[in-house]
Amino acid sequence: MYTLYDGHATGGVTVRAALAEIGAPHKIVNVDLGAGEQRSEDFSRINPCQQVPVLVLPDGTILSENIAILMYLADAHTESELAPRCGTVERAQVNRWLSFFAMNIYGPEYLRMRPAFYTTDPTGADGIAAAAAAYLKRHYGIFEAALGGGPYLLNARFSIVDIYIWMLVQWWDDRDQMYRDWPKTTRLVDTVMRRPKIALVHEAHFGKVISGETGHAH
Ligand SMILES: N[C@@H](CCC(=O)N[C@@H](CS)C(=O)NCC(=O)O)C(=O)O
Structure with a gap:
């Protein structure tokens, strides 16, 4: 247990x-x-x-x-089958993007959402949030350009990296910009959140799952 x-x-x-x-x-x-x-x-x-x-x-x-x-x-x-076998190229890609999202999205999201925590200068917080938002956009853009045919990172094969990305995208508050600029990423996230077992977790934590490719999570 x-x-x-x-x-x-x-x-x-x-x-x-x-x-x-x-x-x-x-x-x-x-x-x-x-x-x-x-x-x-x-x-x-x-x-x-x-x-x-x-x-x-x-x-x-x-x-x-x-x-x-x-x-x-x-x-x-x-x-x-939540990840390819260790030592395969597919697994290396899963590890690579987990690492990418942990470094370039998870951490910087904290800078964007709680900038005051990261400075001793109270007047500097807005600048930290703005720089973090720009950094996040750039890195979401890098991921969007790297995604293939989808819907998941490994195309038809679902894995833990898709779960991680689904979670992180919930923190990004400009849903319209996201659907406009990162269509492959939002399709990945929509597909993850509609998996029957994950839909229950999604609804308990983030709100109703809306069906349809362009359905917004919030
Ligand atoms: N590096 C950790 C970060 C975990 C983390 O940031 N957890 C947050 C919740 S998402 C937390 O517990 N924060 C406690 C706090 O804000 O005091 C991981 O990847 O698990």
């Missing part, structure tokens, strides 16, 4: 989605980020970074870091 420490609508939705796809028995311990529970002594012992998600494996091993958890789940449950 896995134990997932997570809050509401956090990056941990990726782990919820992967566990749902696998059908792995698990329990969820809610960490109320709004109430600061991530900074409690008990949770800090589990993850000194005071962040969710954290997955505790059946043997008691504590795994933090979103993409490490996703890779573990895919490799421990190969029958669910």
Whole structure:
């Protein structure tokens, strides 16, 4: 039995989605980020970074870091086919884009959404948010140009990187610009969120799934 420490609508939705796809028995311990529970002594012992998600494996091993958890789940449950076999070119591409999104989208989204946290100069926050937004747009554009026929990164083959991208795109607030400028990326995300098991996670955390290629998530 896995134990997932997570809050509401956090990056941990990726782990919820992967566990749902696998059908792995698990329990969820809610960490109320709004109430600061991530900074409690008990949770800090589990993850000194005071962040969710954290997955505790059946043997008691504590795994933090979103993409490490996703890779573990895919490799421990190969029958669910959530990632190509290690050592293949397809797997290298999955790892490459997981890494790309973790570095170039996940981190910079925090700069865009919470700029004041990243400066000691209160007058500098708006500039940080604007620079982060420009950086994010550039990198979403790079991904859009790299996507092939879709709908997923590996075309017909769904994998953990698609789950990760689905989660991150929920943080981007200009839906109209996204559908206009990144049609292949939004098609990928629409396809992920309509997978029956992921649709349930999506609705619980982000709102109603709307059918149709151009349906907006919000
Ligand atoms: N590098 C970590 C980052 C995790 C992270 O940023 N988690 C956020 C929720 S999405 C969090 O727990 N924040 C706690 C806080 O804001 O105090 C990962 O990839 O899992």
